[in-house]
Amino acid sequence: MNILKGKISEIKTEGSLSLVKIWVQNCPITSIVIDTAEHSEYLKIDNPATIIFKETEVVLAKDFSGIISLQNKLDCSVISFEKGNLLCKITLQFQNSKITSVITRNAFDQLNIQLNDPIIAMIKTNEISLAAHD
Amino acid sequence: MIVIQIQKKLQSATGEMLLNLDFEIRENEFVTLYGASGSGKTTTLRMISGLTQADKGIITVNNENWLDTNKKNQLPPQKRNIAYVFQDYALFPNMSVRENLNYALEKGQDKSIVEELLALMELQHLQHQKPAQLSGGQKQRVALARALVRRPKILLLDEPLSAVDQEMRIKLQDYILQAHRKYQLTTILVSHDIAEIYKMSDKVIVLENGIISKNGSPDEVFSSRLASGKFQFVGEILKIEKENFINIVVVLIGNNIVKIIAMDEEIQDLNIGNKVLIASKAFNPILTKIDSVPKSRDL
Amino acid sequence: MIDLQPIYLTLQLAFCTTLILLCIGLPLAYWLAFSKWKLKAIPEAVVSLPLVLPPSVLGFYLLLAFSPENTFGKFLDQYFDLRLVFTFSGLVVASVLYSLPFMVHPIQNGFKLLSPSLMEASFLLGKSKTETLFKVLIPNIKKSILTGIVLTFAHTIGEFGVVLMVGGSIPSETKVVSIAIYDEVQAMNYHNANVYAGILFAFAFVVLLCVYTINHRFSKTSPLQ
Numbered sequence: 001m002n003i004l005k006g007k008i009s010e011i012k013t014e015g016s017l018s019l020v021k022i023w024v025q026n027c028p029i030t031s032i033v034i035d036t037a038e039h040s041e042y043l044k045i046d047n048p049a050t051i052i053f054k055e056t057e058v059v060l061a062k063d064f065s066g067i068i069s070l071q072n073k074l075d076c077s078v079i080s081f082e083k084g085n086l087l088c089k090i091t092l093q094f095q096n097s098k099i100t101s102v103i104t105r106n107a108f109d110q111l112n113i114q115l116n117d118p119i120i121a122m123i124k125t126n127e128i129s130l131a132a133h134d
Numbered sequence: 135m136i137v138i139q140i141q142k143k144l145q146s147a148t149g150e151m152l153l154n155l156d157f158e159i160r161e162n163e164f165v166t167l168y169g170a171s172g173s174g175k176t177t178t179l180r181m182i183s184g185l186t187q188a189d190k191g192i193i194t195v196n197n198e199n200w201l202d203t204n205k206k207n208q209l210p211p212q213k214r215n216i217a218y219v220f221q222d223y224a225l226f227p228n229m230s231v232r233e234n235l236n237y238a239l240e241k242g243q244d245k246s247i248v249e250e251l252l253a254l255m256e257l258q259h260l261q262h263q264k265p266a267q268l269s270g271g272q273k274q275r276v277a278l279a280r281a282l283v284r285r286p287k288i289l290l291l292d293e294p295l296s297a298v299d300q301e302m303r304i305k306l307q308d309y310i311l312q313a314h315r316k317y318q319l320t321t322i323l324v325s326h327d328i329a330e331i332y333k334m335s336d337k338v339i340v341l342e343n344g345i346i347s348k349n350g351s352p353d354e355v356f357s358s359r360l361a362s363g364k365f366q367f368v369g370e371i372l373k374i375e376k377e378n379f380i381n382i383v384v385v386l387i388g389n390n391i392v393k394i395i396a397m398d399e400e401i402q403d404l405n406i407g408n409k410v411l412i413a414s415k416a417f418n419p420i421l422t423k424i425d426s427v428p429k430s431r432d433l
Numbered sequence: 434m435i436d437l438q439p440i441y442l443t444l445q446l447a448f449c450t451t452l453i454l455l456c457i458g459l460p461l462a463y464w465l466a467f468s469k470w471k472l473k474a475i476p477e478a479v480v481s482l483p484l485v486l487p488p489s490v491l492g493f494y495l496l497l498a499f500s501p502e503n504t505f506g507k508f509l510d511q512y513f514d515l516r517l518v519f520t521f522s523g524l525v526v527a528s529v530l531y532s533l534p535f536m537v538h539p540i541q542n543g544f545k546l547l548s549p550s551l552m553e554a555s556f557l558l559g560k561s562k563t564e565t566l567f568k569v570l571i572p573n574i575k576k577s578i579l580t581g582i583v584l585t586f587a588h589t590i591g592e593f594g595v596v597l598m599v600g601g602s603i604p605s606e607t608k609v610v611s612i613a614i615y616d617e618v619q620a621m622n623y624h625n626a627n628v629y630a631g632i633l634f635a636f637a638f639v640v641l642l643c644v645y646t647i648n649h650r651f652s653k654t655s656p657l658q
Contacts, residue, residue, distance in 0.1 A: 001400050034416055055397055084378040089397075100397065102380065126417035185553050211556045218557045224550035228572035237568065238558040284559060 002058070002099045004029070004051040011037055011045060020130065022049050025095050029072050031128035042132035050131040057127040058101035060090065061120045062111050070122040074099070078117045083108065092121055135160055136288070136320065140181055140191030140201070144344065146172045153177055153344040159337075161196075164314055164321045166331045168355075169341035175324045176221075178341070179290045182322070183218050184211035195288070217281030217289040217319070221296065223273045225265035231276050232261040238283035251279040254316070255309060271302040275309060282313060289314065289321040295330065301389070307333060328356055328368040328411075329388065366413035371406050385412060435628050438605050439613040446521070446609060447589040450528040451536075454585050457529070458536035459578075463566060465537065466544035467552075481538075483531045492598025495527050499599065519601050524609075527599040528589045535584040543577025544570060576648055583644045587637055 006029065010021035013036050020031050020043065029051055037043040059070065076092035076099065088108040090101045101121060113119070136159040144151045153174040159165050167175040180186035182193060184200070187208070193201040200209045226234055235248045252258050255275040265273060274294050281289065291310065295303045307330060314321045325331055331338055331352050338355045340348040348355045369387035381401050383394045394412060404410065465477055483491060499517035500506045509515040517523030547570060555565040571578070593611040600607030602616055610629050617626035 001397070032417070054395075056395060082379045087378065087380065089379045102397075126415055129413070129415055183557060185556070211553070212559045212561065214557075215559070216557060218554070220550040220554060222548055222550055224548060224554035226551060226555075226569050226573070228569075237555075237560075240559060280554075280558070 002053050002055060004094075004097055004099070006049055006051060008043070008045055008047050008049050011043060013037065018043065019125070020049075022051060022130075024051065024097075027074060027095070029074075029123075029128065030125050031130055032125050033130055042130070047132075052129040052131060053123050053127050055089070055100045055102045057123055058099065058103075059122040059124075060101055060103055060107070060111060060113075061122060062113070062117065064120050068122070071125050072123045072128065074121040074123075076119050076121050078113055078115055078119055080115070081108070081113060088113075092119060094121065135194075135196060136182075137192070137194040138178075138182065140188040140193065142177065142181065142186070142189045144174060144177060148172075151344045155191075155346060157339060157346060157349060159320060159322070161320055162318050163337060164311075164323070164335045165337045165339060166323045166325050166335040166352075167339050167341060168325060168328075168331060173341040174344045175341055176292055179218070179292050179322065179324060182288075183216050183290060184209060184214055215284055215286045215288075217278075217284075217286040219274070219277045219281050219289075219291045219294045221292045221294065223265075223277040223294075225268075225273055225276055225280070227265055230262050230264055231257055231268070234265070234276060234280050235283055238280050240284055243284070247283055247285065251282055254312070255279045270298045271306060274298065274306055278309060278313060282317060285317065287318075287320060289319045291321065291323040293324045293326070295325070295327070303327075303330070304388070310334070328352075332356075365416045365419055366411055368409060368411055371404060371408050371410060373406065374401055374404065383410075385410060387412070435625055436604075436613070439608050439610045439629070440632065442521075442605065442607075443590055443609040443611075446524055446528060447586045449525045450532055450589045451582055451586045453525065453529050454532060454536040455578075455582060458533070458540055458581060458585075459571075462537045462540035463544060463570075466541045481534050484534050488531065488592070488594025489598060491531060492527065492595040495523075495530070495595070495599050499523055499526075518599065519603060519607060521600075521606055524596060524600045524607055527595045528592060531592060531595045532585045532588050535588045536581040539577045539581040539584065540574065543574030546577075547573055579647065580644065583640055587640050590633065590636065 004024045006022040006024035008020060009023050009028070012019045016034055016036055016039075018033055018036050020033060022029050022031065031051065033043075035043060042049065074094050076094045079091050079093050079098070081088060081090040084105065086105055087102055088105050090103070090108070090113060092099050092101065099121060111119075138158070139156045140153075141155075142153045144153050151172075151174070155174075155178060167178060169175055177186055181188045181201075188201060188203065190203050191201065192199070192203070195214075199205075199207055200214060201207060226237065229237060232248065232252070235251060236245075239245065239248065252261055255278060257272070257275055257279060260268065260272060260276075265276065268276065277294070294310075295306055298306065310321070310323075311334060313319065323334060325334075335352055338348070338350065338352050339346055340355060367387045369385035369392070371383060372386050372391065373384040375382040375384070379398060381396045381398065383396050383401060383404070385392050385394060392412070461480070465473065465480070496518065497503060498505045499509075501510045501516065501518070506517065509517065515522065517526055551569055551573070552565055555569045556562075560568070590609075591611065592609070593615070596607065596609055597612060597615075600609075600612075602608045602612045608616070610633055614626050614629045614633075617623070617629065
């Protein structure tokens, strides 16, 4: 589980869905949830929020250019990795937190990932869960 | 409408604790008391039924005063007409199933209710057995049936399902819900099981060290753990398989076994047998009608 | 020919004592088991006294109390025309006191071993304490009551010290088997003593055998007890 802490800055609602923008330091992250400010205590602008996403949902890109539908792009650098035959686990430094990504070994080899490489971690908006700060 | 405002000093394992309750229950509501053991759940039921005396406070049921320590009013348990199902069922060992129910009849009460309850709880074939010959689930049904003989309006259940296996538990939950609806009861259940609470209750009251820490619908009370996880279940860990740096955690949810991928850090304090909450975004699951299950099921 | 009177008298004494004790012991045991009175330890200790006191001590005090020279004895004599020294009635009263714990303890234990929820369940079904006692509690402690009855009966038969102090050895009035054995030995009639002793011995054995047999059967039919 990757966990980041941030602050809610924007909530757009339609029906019972809300698109929430959270700032983690100077990086915006968006999440879509089946919840509205009306029904949930935590969904308030300026409220602290915890962002949770699974390691297996973190997409990695190197030297990326072009347009992509993924909204959440985090600038990171590689601090360590473990290689398996099928999967690889890469630990990244993002601001002052660590995030982990699990990708296939094939992808790892194609990206030719090395220590200290700059890398972009991307997470789909619907893969990000929110929890109220405890 | 039941209004409860009571206080009682309790001796707990960690010393003295003040049970301080203030809540209301609407008619026909199904309410669950949830909390760690020793948080005062059973004592709460016992004070409502009059088996345990409150130190201070009032209990009012449909504008009828059951307890008012200021006026030294105290209605004895006999007069409260409450259905109470004990954790150990409290069936009378000297009486058969039918005799246990007959015993509960009031003077001059129509005996047809006994037949009705024996049928509702599917106990006819067991009616001449003594409690010692029954299984846990059967005893529980007898206890429930017996408690309902006097046509009470309030049903109190003190962890009645804790001693039976999962499959039986689900059946018994249905019996309880059936009785709750059929007799338009106001029911208070003590339970530890979040899945059970979701299934049964309109409202959950969470007790922590004698105080109500949360009070609301199961959704309001429990989903704050992961606010936006609309897809969540409670299950029990059966197995943890380690594959390199990832782990496959096998979890039993109800009667289904699911497998979940977890990293080492996530399983650090998880052991086999632990209860876990499994949550996911509601965007991922794929729905398929049961009678046309696709061949490929590696979802 | 051996005198059967002492045997008859012994059985009569044991029977009366047991019957009276059952009537006193049941409510007393119920009260001791469920009362929340702070000073309950006092009556509990009093009930258990005969277990530890030498019978002669109890007998001595009873003799003093029953004596028409003293207040209590005089009172009984004047108002009830009742004399308890060296009479069968006196023996019964003394035996009742002396065998009290043998009736009360098993029944009290029986009550205590019942799950408290049985009683509470009955109350919540609208039943009074009395109805609960007779329909729920007593039927579920039959074994304890039977044990109390048998122990009391057997213990009364085996009494010696109290009987000797309060009753002496008046034929047909207070001369029970245990006293008769003592008398026969004093008179060097070992044969008669032997017969009495043998009868008591066999009786005690048969009684205990019956209790255990019945108890085993009880516990088979009703594992809850």
